[in-house]
Amino acid sequence: MTTTDHESGDNEAGADGSPDPRETHREGQRAFRELTAPIRLSLTVARILGIVYGGLAVVPYVILVQLGEVLLDAARSGVTPERGAVMNLLMWLTGAFGARYGIYFVALTVTHLADVRFGHIVRTRMVDVLARAPLAWFTSANSGAVRKAIQDDTHDIHAVIAHAPVESSAAISAPLSLLVYTFVVDWRLGLLSIATLPVYGLINAWMMRGMGEKTAEMDRHLTRVSATMVEFVSGISVVKAFGTVGRSHRRFTEAAEDFARFYLAWCGPLLTGSALGQAAVSPSLILLISTAGGAALAAAGVVSPVQVVTCAIIALVIPAAIEVLGTTAWSYQIAGASALRIVTLLAVPPLPGGGTEKPRGASIDIDAVSFAYGSTLALDDVSLSVPEGSVTALVGPSGSGKSTLATLVARFADPQRGSVRIGGVDVRDIAPDVLYRHVSFVLQDPQLLDISIRDNIALGARGADDEAVWKAAAHARIDDYIRSLPGGLDSVVGRDAHPSGGQAQRIAIARALLVDAPVLVLDEATAFTDPEAEADIQQALSALVEGKTVLVIAHRPASIAGVDQIAILEGGRLLACGSPDEVAEHPYMRRMSAPSTEGR
CATH class of the missing domain: 3.40.50.300 (P-loop containing nucleotide triphosphate hydrolases)
Incomplete structure (x- = not known):
C-alpha cells in the first residue's frame, strides 16, 4: 500500500511549504491547555502551595538574623547567651523548616496525583481512538507518530505536570521574598544582591528571541527523523534482500542531516551567550560582589556582619532559581509540542461504527x-x-x-x-x-x-x-x-x-x-x-x-x-x-x- 506523509493542515505554511513554527508553537500551547483542562484545578492548587512554599523561604533567614544578633550581642558583652531566647529561636527555625517542607510535600502529592489522573485520561482516550481508527491508517509513518505520542510525549508532559507547577512557582516567590527581605535589612545590600541581574536579563532576552518557534521547528525535525527511522527499520529485511540499502535509507539520512544543520545553526551562537549569562549569575561572582560591598558597608558601620553574611547567602539563591525557571520554560516548550502531537493523534477520525446486520452468506x-x-x-x-x-x-x-x-x-x-x-x-x-x-x-x-x-x-x-x-x-x-x-x-x-x-x-x-x-x-x-x-x-x-x-x-x-x-x-x-x-x-x-x- 502506498503511504504518504501527513502534516497538519491547519497550520500556516512556511516559505518552504512546511508548517509555520510560530503557529505550531501557539497550537502547542493551546493543545497543552486542552489536554490539562481536567486537572486544571489541581494544578492551580499546586501553584498556590508552591508560592507559599517559596515565600516561606524567607522565614529561616529572618530567624537566623535574629539568632545571630543574639549571639553577637552576647559575645560583645562577654556574657553567655540567654538560653531561653536561643532555644525559642531554634524551635521557631525548626518549625519553619518543617512547615515549609510539609507544604512542599503536599504540593508535590497534589501534582503527582494530578499526573496519574492525566495519564489515565489521555491513555484511555488514545486506546479508544486507536481502537476505532481505520487499520489502513497504521502505516509505518503513523506507527512512528503513535510510538512517539504514547512513549515519549506523555513522559515529556509528565515532567511539566508533576514538578513544574510547584518548582516554577517556588522559583519565583522564594527569591522575590528573599530579595525583598534584603532590602528590608538594608537597601544597599539588596542592590548588591541583584547587581548582575540586569546583565543576565539582557543576554537572556537576546537568547530567548523566537525560542517557541525554534522549539516547534526542532520538534518537527525530530518527528520526521522518528518517522523515517521507523519506516526504514520496518523494511530493513526487504531492503537488504534486494541490495537497496543505500537508496532506501536516504530519507532517514536526509532527515537526520537536516536536523543536525538546523540544530547547529540555532544552538551554535547560543553557546557563547549562555556562557556569558551563566558567568553573570555565577555563585562566585555574586558572592564576591555581595561580600566585598557588604564588608565595605560593615567597615563604615552602616550594617552588621550578620546582615552582610545573611544577604550574601540570600544572593546565592538567585542562580538556582534562574536555573529552575530556565529548565521549566524549556520543559513547557517541549510539552507544548508533545501535547500538539497527542491532540493530533486524538483527532484521528474513527472508522464509522458498523450496524447490526449480519452477512447472509460469504459472497x-x-x-x-x-x-x-x-x-x-x-x-x-x-x-x-x-x-x-x-x-x-x-x-x-x-x-x-x-x-x-x-x-x-x-x-x-x-x-x-x-x-x-x-x-x-x-x-x-x-x-x-x-x-x-x-x-x-x-x-x-x-x-x-x-x-x-x-x-x-x-x-x-x-x-x-x-x-x-x-x-x-x-x-x-x-x-x-x-x-x-x-x-x-x-x-x-x-x-x-x-x-x-x-x-x-x-x-x-x-x-x-x-x-x-x-x-x-x-x-x-x-x-x-x-x-x-x-x-x-x-x-x-x-x-x-x-x-x-x-x-x-x-x-x-x-x-x-x-x-x-x-x-x-x-x-x-x-x-x-x-x-x-x-x-x-x-x-x-x-x-x-x-x-x-x-x-x-
Missing part, C-alpha cells in the same frame, strides 16, 4: 469502488463479484491497487465512493466484531505478539481449548515446532520462542484456521520464504482455504494455479476479469508468466 460484491490516499487515486470505479466458495486472484503491477482492494474487503478503510458487500450486506453496516468473525486475513508479514504461542494462535478465538489450538497447529504444519519448545504452547514469543519467518507464517495460518471465518483475504504468504518453508506453508494454506471464499493477492504464477477467476488491475482500474483460460492471452498475464518478470 463478495465490490460495486463501483473508488479510493484515494490523499491526492493519490488508488482505485478508480472498480467493480468485482466473488461468488461464495470461489477463489479469486488479484494480479497487477506494483501500485495497481491490489492490496488496497483486498484490505477494503477486510474494512481496513472505507471507500470514498461505491460499496463493498459481504453476503449481500455492506461492510459498513456490519459490527466490527461480527465482521472479523466472518473475514480473516493472512498477510506476507505475520505479526506475532510477545505472548504465549497458545494466545497467539487463539488471538481471534478467545476461549478456545488446547485441543482446538493443537488441531489448528497440526493443520498449519506447525505443531512439531511447538512441541519442540521447552514450554510448548506456553512458550512466549521473543523470550522462549524465536520462530523463523516461515514458522511465524504458519502460526498466523493456525490463527486464521482457528477463527474459521468463511471469507479469507490472503496476501501471498510464500513471497519471501525459502523453498522448504514454502512447501509447508502451501500445505497449510490448502487446509485453510478449503470451502472458503478467498481473495488472494498474487505476485507469482504459482499463486494463481487452480483459482476460479483472475482480476487484473493496473493504475487503480480493473482491466480484465475472468477464468484463467479467458485472461490467459492478456498482455499482463503473458508478462507475469515470463521468467524474467516473475515476482512482484
Whole structure:
C-alpha cells in the first residue's frame, strides 16, 4: 500500500511549504491547555502551595538574623547567651523548616496525583481512538507518530505536570521574598544582591528571541527523523534482500542531516551567550560582589556582619532559581509540542461504527469502488463479484491497487465512493466484531505478539481449548515446532520462542484456521520464504482455504494455479476479469508468466 506523509493542515505554511513554527508553537500551547483542562484545578492548587512554599523561604533567614544578633550581642558583652531566647529561636527555625517542607510535600502529592489522573485520561482516550481508527491508517509513518505520542510525549508532559507547577512557582516567590527581605535589612545590600541581574536579563532576552518557534521547528525535525527511522527499520529485511540499502535509507539520512544543520545553526551562537549569562549569575561572582560591598558597608558601620553574611547567602539563591525557571520554560516548550502531537493523534477520525446486520452468506460484491490516499487515486470505479466458495486472484503491477482492494474487503478503510458487500450486506453496516468473525486475513508479514504461542494462535478465538489450538497447529504444519519448545504452547514469543519467518507464517495460518471465518483475504504468504518453508506453508494454506471464499493477492504464477477467476488491475482500474483460460492471452498475464518478470 502506498503511504504518504501527513502534516497538519491547519497550520500556516512556511516559505518552504512546511508548517509555520510560530503557529505550531501557539497550537502547542493551546493543545497543552486542552489536554490539562481536567486537572486544571489541581494544578492551580499546586501553584498556590508552591508560592507559599517559596515565600516561606524567607522565614529561616529572618530567624537566623535574629539568632545571630543574639549571639553577637552576647559575645560583645562577654556574657553567655540567654538560653531561653536561643532555644525559642531554634524551635521557631525548626518549625519553619518543617512547615515549609510539609507544604512542599503536599504540593508535590497534589501534582503527582494530578499526573496519574492525566495519564489515565489521555491513555484511555488514545486506546479508544486507536481502537476505532481505520487499520489502513497504521502505516509505518503513523506507527512512528503513535510510538512517539504514547512513549515519549506523555513522559515529556509528565515532567511539566508533576514538578513544574510547584518548582516554577517556588522559583519565583522564594527569591522575590528573599530579595525583598534584603532590602528590608538594608537597601544597599539588596542592590548588591541583584547587581548582575540586569546583565543576565539582557543576554537572556537576546537568547530567548523566537525560542517557541525554534522549539516547534526542532520538534518537527525530530518527528520526521522518528518517522523515517521507523519506516526504514520496518523494511530493513526487504531492503537488504534486494541490495537497496543505500537508496532506501536516504530519507532517514536526509532527515537526520537536516536536523543536525538546523540544530547547529540555532544552538551554535547560543553557546557563547549562555556562557556569558551563566558567568553573570555565577555563585562566585555574586558572592564576591555581595561580600566585598557588604564588608565595605560593615567597615563604615552602616550594617552588621550578620546582615552582610545573611544577604550574601540570600544572593546565592538567585542562580538556582534562574536555573529552575530556565529548565521549566524549556520543559513547557517541549510539552507544548508533545501535547500538539497527542491532540493530533486524538483527532484521528474513527472508522464509522458498523450496524447490526449480519452477512447472509460469504459472497463478495465490490460495486463501483473508488479510493484515494490523499491526492493519490488508488482505485478508480472498480467493480468485482466473488461468488461464495470461489477463489479469486488479484494480479497487477506494483501500485495497481491490489492490496488496497483486498484490505477494503477486510474494512481496513472505507471507500470514498461505491460499496463493498459481504453476503449481500455492506461492510459498513456490519459490527466490527461480527465482521472479523466472518473475514480473516493472512498477510506476507505475520505479526506475532510477545505472548504465549497458545494466545497467539487463539488471538481471534478467545476461549478456545488446547485441543482446538493443537488441531489448528497440526493443520498449519506447525505443531512439531511447538512441541519442540521447552514450554510448548506456553512458550512466549521473543523470550522462549524465536520462530523463523516461515514458522511465524504458519502460526498466523493456525490463527486464521482457528477463527474459521468463511471469507479469507490472503496476501501471498510464500513471497519471501525459502523453498522448504514454502512447501509447508502451501500445505497449510490448502487446509485453510478449503470451502472458503478467498481473495488472494498474487505476485507469482504459482499463486494463481487452480483459482476460479483472475482480476487484473493496473493504475487503480480493473482491466480484465475472468477464468484463467479467458485472461490467459492478456498482455499482463503473458508478462507475469515470463521468467524474467516473475515476482512482484
